[in-house]
Amino acid sequence: MLQRPPCWVLRSHVIFGPCLCCSDHRAETVRPGQDVPLQCQGPGGEVVTLLEWSRSDLKEDGYVFFYRNSRSYENYQHSSFRGRVQLRDLSMKDGDVSVVLQNANLNDSGVYECRVISSTESGGRSQVSCSVHVTVMETTTVTSTVTSSGLQEKDGRDKGTNGDTSLLVVVVVPVVLLVVVVVVCVVVCVVCVRRHSRSPKYNLSAETEKA
Numbered sequence: 001m002l003q004r005p006p007c008w009v010l011r012s013h014v015i016f017g018p019c020l021c022c023s024d025h026r027a028e029t030v031r032p033g034q035d036v037p038l039q040c041q042g043p044g045g046e047v048v049t050l051l052e053w054s055r056s057d058l059k060e061d062g063y064v065f066f067y068r069n070s071r072s073y074e075n076y077q078h079s080s081f082r083g084r085v086q087l088r089d090l091s092m093k094d095g096d097v098s099v100v101l102q103n104a105n106l107n108d109s110g111v112y113e114c115r116v117i118s119s120t121e122s123g124g125r126s127q128v129s130c131s132v133h134v135t136v137m138e139t140t141t142v143t144s145t146v147t148s149s150g151l152q153e154k155d156g157r158d159k160g161t162n163g164d165t166s167l168l169v170v171v172v173v174p175v176v177l178l179v180v181v182v183v184v185c186v187v188v189c190v191v192c193v194r195r196h197s198r199s200p201k202y203n204l205s206a207e208t209e210k211a
Contacts, residue, residue, distance in 0.1 A: 024129075028132055053085070081101070097116045106136050108136050110133075114131070
């Protein structure tokens with residue numbers, strides 16, 4: 001289990017001064033290997049004192065991203081996110097506390113939660129919570145082939161009409177020729193057999209007449 005920041009660090013940001021809270025919910029769907037934008041917008045014109053990105057099912061094992069005192073802490077991150085998450089805008093201009101999760105994989109699907117606490121020069125404080133439901137969809141492999149007619153076929157579907165016709169001709173013509181040859185052979189055999197069976201009778205009749 002990874003070390004998390006001591007509780008007093010988190011409490012010190014919320015127990016003093018007025019607090020304005022709001023929340024936002026988003027959804028992202030990506031393919032494996034793509035980058036996932038985890039978006040969250042804090043108040044503009046304020047100083048971010050604490051930024052936490054976590055995943056609901058991994059909260060006890062570490063953060064997705066942790067930022068405090070003007071720097072991020074990789075040692076507080078879950079091992080699967082180290083080196084893969086960075087601020088979209090390093091200066092967090094206008095309250096942009098979004099991060100980018102790089103090279104997504106199927107295990108990255110889940111609900112990501114953001115909590116940002118910021119302060120103003122006058123001593124006011126605000127807390128913003130965001131959540132992003134990430135779905136990493138498994139890619140579907142599509143194979144393509146090209147027929148003799150030049151039409152592209154995908155997975156044996158969506159074939160062109162000319163491709164179907166060519167295939168039909170290639171299959172039917174040999175079958176028809178084979179049938180014709182068989183019929184011709186049968187006819188020839190029948191004729192030969194009949195001629196052979198009739199020849200002795202004709203010869204016997206001729207010999208009887210001569211006698």
